[in-house]
Amino acid sequence: MEWRGIAYITLWFLSITSGFLALCCPTVPLMFIYPQAFRYIIGIIFSVWEMYPTILMRLLFNTRFIITGDHINPFDGALLIMNHRNRLDWNFLWGGMYYSSKPPAHKLKMVLKSAIRHVPFAGWVMQLSGFLYIHRRWDHDQSSMEKQLKYFRDVNDTHQITPYNTSDCNLYYFHLLNLKGSSIGVALTFPFCGFILERWGWPYVFYITGMIGMVWFLAWWLFVYDTPAEHPYISEVELVHITSSLTDVVSTKKLPIPWKSVLTCVPFWIALSIQWSTGWALHTLMTQTPTYLVLMFGWNPEKIGLWSGIPHFTRFLFSLALSFVIDSLMATGRYSRTCVRKISTTICTVVQALLIVALVYSGCDQFLVNGFLLLAMTASGASTSGPLSIMVDLSPNFASVLQGFSGIIGVIPGMISPFVLSYFTNDNNTLEAWQHFFALSGVLIAIPGLLYNFIGSSELQSWNSPIPTADPEIADTNGSSTTAKK
Template sequence: MIRVNLNIAIVAMVKSRGHDKSNISQTSECLQATTQETIAMNETNGSLLIQNLESRFDWDEHQQSLILGGFFWFHWVLQVPGGILAQRYGTKLVFGLSNWIGCLLAALIPACASINYQAIVVLRVLQGIITGAAWPSMHTMAASWIPPNERSKFVTAYLGSSVGAAVTFPMCGFLIEWFDWPSVFYTTGVLGTMWYLAWYFIVFDTPAKHPRIAESERTYIESSLGYTVTKKKPPIPWKSILTSVPMWMNIFAQWGGIWGLFTLLTQAPTFFRYIHGMNVRMTGILSGIPHLCRVIVAIIVSFFGDYALKKEILSRTAVRKVATTICTLFNGLFVLGLAYSGCNSVAAIICLTLSVSCSGAVSTGPLASLVDIGPNFAGVVLGITNMITVAPGFISPIIVGKLTYQNQTSGQWQVVFLISAIMLFIAGILYLLFSSSDVQPWNSSSIPEKEMKVLNSKEPAEEEEKLKLNNETVPDTENNCP
């Protein structure tokens, strides 16, 4: 919510071309037949306060790209430290504070905007740095709570980011109409604070720390994890992780998927405004719907993925490859359709929706695979991945700003989407050819080779149970209990 609220608010923060006669020639050819008066009417239709042009700013495409991309410039700084901090202090503290502080900073954006656009860029950079610790810290909790054959469904909960986008875009569209754009940042800041209070009182780092969990459930979770997660983590094998082929295949898949998703996530409101002439309320609705569909697709794919694992229909690696094919190659096809949709608004909406929807399969693909290959270091592995794959978040807006600067045409936007499609195709092909989701040897050097093979089988339930029974006979020397 706090990452994307500016993407829709900036549509109302910047003065419309329709209010500047000298700039009407820059309008997209899709809107050549639209008069200045119609553009102005669309922008203010049903609104009370948005007509106050004093609250708008003269920011060109380059300045807007800096504002939109600033969040991601140093978003990578706390990615690896976030995973390490979560291993030491717990996901509850790291994830909670990272998001809450980001919410408090969001409420300061209107004050920064009144100074100049550079002030917003600085604030967004700070937001990006602090919230960078959130995502990698989640994998630490997932590795401690979720049995291997149920990870696809749980990691789908990460798609709460799409729920945030699906809610934020239309909600902010109405807030802008009713109360003007500053209300966007105050509202999301308050909602984020309410979330943090719920998180603080409800969430716990491990089943053992949960005060209300049933003993049977705690025993089931801890026994299901088997040897993949150890209580005392071995030293982080940096060299082995950084030279791991499965690790880099997940990075490539994430790079392509994030490039495609963030381009659409960040630029969709601007695209619909300038190319198809839609007002801020309709822009919010059309930008939000695809992300709701993304969550639905993520849930469906995750259920099929876990079902295929439990029924031994597919290996773990095969399940991850199928899901990654959906979130990269299928995604790329629909982005390609968007690139050639031209001035056809219906085609653009359909292709955008299907493209974003396909990206939901990432939770069963590369995201889940990162936990599969190294659950002991899940937070660190995701931190390394995010540190690299955060780059599209700031590179893409810069490219869009350069391509569309004083040239808002469907032809220029076609180039934007073609670049995204190419990224998705390359990532998908590499993943299909070289990826693996087996537990890697560097996850724990203490796991015997025989047991490692058991962990990497399609359905190791019986063998795992034998290993667990044997393991239970080992005395606990710390507590002097059998």
């Protein structure tokens, strides 16, 4: 077998295995607690994964997908029939479905032989994703298919069937996987670094993670472009979908930045204060809590890494689940954008502040300390549907500028927090000193969240579309226009 074939199979199976362990397994409790959210999250995970084999085939084999006929609307019912000629050609169906769906949003499910469900990882993932398994005996398959279709109907998960069954999957929250990709990275890095540190020491932690960072940078350099139109691997269908989905609040031309309007905008400054708040919370939990666990329980680095990494998985999953709830609230038309942002912001500021304070006042109780640590980090997942979205809400045209300010403000607490901690614990590394530090942290985290609830806003600002000053008849006055006197 050619090396590219081996590479494809290896990377394909590794993605299935890691996805099952890291993403799918943690969602299983939701299957019993909140089935609708479980199906929603699994649908997003699997539909995003479908792009992976498509990209692999493009990169490894230079595969081209040519689609003829009408596009598939993923929001309509459809019966898709494919009679594949060998055991591997069904891999091309992933790319075919991706390019033939318009918009390219779907969950591709197959009707498979029952024995495949027992294949490690691959069969298990397809079970969680709702694939239909049959024995090819109608007297047996009829009842099992009726039960599964009833389940989909009960959880409001509309779908289409064939030997391949496609369910609609809104990719409106694909940016969640982007924004919370850092959570997965931290969740994997903490225990990985603990493992390395326990065996080879600190130098190798930096050597190995540094090399991983360089590999990531190389991939970014090769495959990331400024605009979709510049990307060599994008299809015409996908490009049209992206450009046609831009709303009228996003300008296609470069606009002058209305600095005066930006710097005098109260919602902007409130949003910056929230970035400070959530930045302080995140950096405190990531960098100070492991030290606190060593002080309280004397754990080794490997155990510290494991218990410091797990909360980041729950943070990622909570961000997905909360986005489902927030979207459902907005879809009713009863809640404004500001209202739903306030819900998320309150969770990742006020609620998280209370959990952080509760963590340090739990004393030496390992169950309570780790429980509050898990809940506090999980609550920070609300930042995706809250603070991290506010800048785009205020001004899509100048979101990059606003996010630049936001990014700077968000990382400053990471530099200040260690100095504040040293003020309390230098020559006095006691539980009481840590309680004072975490109590101060709780106040710093909660206050911006309360301010946003009272005077914050996530509504589109008037200066998002400044009127060009080149027109002599028009003058720009802080985002509102006036007609010049003749």
